[in-house]
Amino acid sequence: MKTPTLRLSLVTGTLTIALAAAFVIALSGPAEAQQAASAAPKPALTVKRVVAQQSTWPQTLAGTGSIAAWQEVVIGAEIGGQRLAALNVDVGDRVKKGQLLARLSPGTLEADLAASRAALLEAEASAREANLTANRVKTLQGSEALSPQAIDQALAADAAAQARVAAAKARVQADQLRLSYTQVTAPDDGVISARIATPGALVQPGQELFRLQRGGRLEWRAEVPGAELAQLKTGQLVRVQPSGAPPVEGRVRRVAPQVDAQTRNGLVYVDLKGGESLRAGLFARGDFVLGDSAALSLPQSAVLLRDGFSYVFRIDGSKVRQTKVQVGRREGTRVEVRSGLTAGAAVVESGVGFLADGDTVRVAQ
Structure with missing residues (x-):
């Protein structure tokens, strides 16, 4: 039969072993749970x-550049010293060839023309008289009524009178031309891109009054690497994307014959189909369609x-x-x-x- 002291020692040892086992299980539990979680497959997407x-x-070649007017005409005053009496157009207006854009005050030009016409009438009257005299003298040639010297003088006076008529006609035409210059007209169809003129201003010969985009035509001046220029030909299709505007189509009109020595790029001129949102000066990117692949x-x-x-x-x-x-x-x-x-x-x-x-x-x- 066991003594009480031995029985107490056995119980104490059993409790110690149980607590140690519980502590080990408590420590190993989270690690095993982590391993189990990491071993689980990720959810499938x-x-x-x-x-x-x-x-x-389509096989393409990219390029960049600016949109510009095909041709821009500077319209200026052909006479000076006259005031600008009226302006009939403004920026953005579409005009036709021969349309009146501005009118200058005629000043003394009308009076000069009237004086030239009067001088022409006088010269023509003198010429008629000289011609009649010359015709009468010609009938007396070979007779003793007039000397050869008098006959020559009459014929010379007739020729001089005719020359004075021609000079008077030229002065009339010049004055008419000067007066016509007071009417500033459009040299071609197009769009007014700039108006520098101010009503009432005193203009000088050659002074710029307007700028005109001929035909309203715009073009894209694209920069392309010089080594790629050989792939481009006149008439090729181009797709252009201007900044802030819808894409447009164009056709190659001309390829520059030389390459810039600094950038090593060459210019390609592309005719564009005009649009309401297309403006000269816009930056654009584009693709030249070379073929299909x-x-x-x-x-x-x-x-x-x-x-x-x-x-x-x-x-x-x-x-x-x-x-x-x-x-x-x-x-x-x-x-x-x-x-x-x-x-x-x-x-x-x-x-x-x-x-x-x-x-x-x-x-x-």
Whole structure:
């Protein structure tokens, strides 16, 4: 039979062992739970599947430049010393060839013309008298009634009178021309792009009054690398995107024969189809359509830009594999894949920024 002291020692030892076991279990429980949690698979993301498509895309060459007037005409005063009496147009007005733009005060020009016309009448009267005398003298040639010297003088007076008539006519024409210069007219159809004239101002010969965009035509002066100019030809289609305006189409009119020695770029002149929102001076980017070529493309949302490289996520069963690709042209919402992928390859369509290589996904039907 055990003594009380031995029985107490056994109980105490049993309790100590139980507490130690409980303490060990308490310590090991969270670690095992963490391991179990880390070992559990991540929840699968639902993704959409898209297939790389082979199609024909236009082959283009990019350029940048400014929109300018095809030809801008400076309209100025051809006479001086007259005041500007009236202005009939303003900036932005469309005008026709010969339309009256401004009128100068005639001043003394009308009086000068009247005096020239009177001098012409006088010269014509003198010429008629001299001509009659010359005709009478001619009938007396070969007779003894007049000396040869008198006959020559009469004929010379007739010729001089005719010369004075011609000079008087020239003065009349000059005065008429000077008077017509008081009517400032449009040299061609177009749009008034600037108005410098001020009503009532005293104008000087050659002073600029207006600027006219001939025909209202605009052009895009694109800068293209000199090495690429050989690919461009007259008549090629160009798609131009001006800043702050809808895109427009144009045609190559002329390619510059030389390249700038500093920038190594050459100018290409592109005729544009005019639009209400198109303005001279706007900056524009554009693409010269060189032809068609095959292109393997994907939606832009399927391509991930990471660390300066482009990637897609190929669908491999229930997992995705990150694949590096090289992209090229863009057409609308699609981008060309030049390498790293084959036609028919299935990739994740969107949300690629939330994926990593080897993730488990659920493909939506």
